[in-house]
Amino acid sequence: MAVKHVEIERKYDAAADFAVPELSALPGVAEVGPPETHRLHATYFDTDDLRLAAHGITLRRRRGGPDAGWHLKIPAGPDSKNELHAPLGRAQVVPARLAGLVAAYARGADLRPVATLETDRTVLRLLDESGDVLAEVADDAVTGRVLTGEGEAEGGDAWREIEVELAAGARELLKAAGKRLRKAGARKASTSSKLGRLLNGEIARPTAKETGELAQSKDLVNAGDAVVAYLAAQxxxxxxxxxxxxxxxxxxxxxxRVATRRIRSVLQSYRPILDRERTDPLRAELQWLAAVLGEVRDLEVLRMRFTEMVEGLEDVGEPAWLEELAARERSAYRRLNTALKQPRYYALLDALEALVADPPLTARADRGAATELPRLVVRAWKRLANAYDAIGTSDDPEIARHDTRKEAKRARYAAEVAVAVLGDPARQTVKNAKRLQDVLGGYQDGVISCEHLREAAARARDASDAFSLGVLYGIEQCEARAALDRLEGTWAEIPAPSF
Structure with a gap:
């Protein structure tokens, strides 16, 4: 089983003659522990085209030091990475658990050794008054070698690097340590990983367009640019x-699941911008993925919802029916993990990245974003209004309410695309659509919960289980009715989009 923790660190480049400055006067630091030295040997694994490195992910097997074993690091935010460990195992075989966690990037491609790093490390621990470790400062002399497909060394480099990694300390300490190191002559590292530095010229990093960084840019001039930027972010x-x-x-x-639904919804709402011949097949595959994710999510919501409610009841232990629900959720997770290993899923990811890299734009995509996007947002809102009006005349109001909720989501996501271009009016439309969506969602959640509770009651064999199910059914029924009572007033208070 892989062991996980969040790594928060900053790296600095240093000259060969760099002297680590005095660090004991940093915020919260009472003393600096004695230096410890280690010799580390790491072999890094990636695909032939370095797909993991392109996304800032590193997968290595390291010998030496107190944390020898397999390490997988995935970016989690500024200066942060989720790091997972596994035992050393076999030298050339990536642990299945770690390989599975990068499957969305490797997509069936072999993970092979691409580089080795030899590091002579000196570690200084920054301690508080109680002797607890606030941070570790690692002074590394590194020699890196690139490996060919046959595992032979092709080239290499040598450098010195200082890492400051937080333990129990605050980010203030990370900042102060960095300032002290820079004052002594170190420089902020050009890359966030040693592998990134060694392979820098070989890594085909995603462009700003492909990473979705442009989604919030105010420089989006054309409607097509705005839609593609939003899709890339999702x-x-x-x-x-x-x-x-x-x-x-x-x-x-x-x-x-939300990211999947957003993509699918925008492909529908912005059909005039994107060629349907290419996007409609994608929408069908996105629907499949959303359904797989939805099975887990729906059970997860029910389990968390009922657990909280049961905890609020007196003299009620852990009901058997609640454990059955948790077991169903675990089974759904297993089915999800199976689906995420399928070539069908990898093909969908390939198609989505191809959509962003080479979008099938129509002639309307060249129109000004400030002119074209409002029209399409208003069109989505009109569909929402028509769906709401149909509730009162429908032969099946339950279906009509469900359809209205779906249209509220589409209107919300359509407006999200326009926020970077239109600003507050689009942002307000997002809020209004979400407000209606939440009311309808509260009602829908109550209806689904009641259905599950009825099914569980039919199987109940214990009086205490039957009692708890009855109490929860009454609570859910009241909350669903309360949400329904708010629907008309909520809609009356929400204005149509105004751009």
């Missing part, structure tokens, strides 16, 4: 939450 979100969903991290499946 594709990157889907990728970033993939390993977290495989690990069953809190809210990861939900966020991955």
């Amino acid at each position: 594709v990157q979100a889907l990728l970033s939450y993939d390993p977290k969903a495989r690990l069953a991290e809190f809210d990861a499946v939900h966020r991955m």
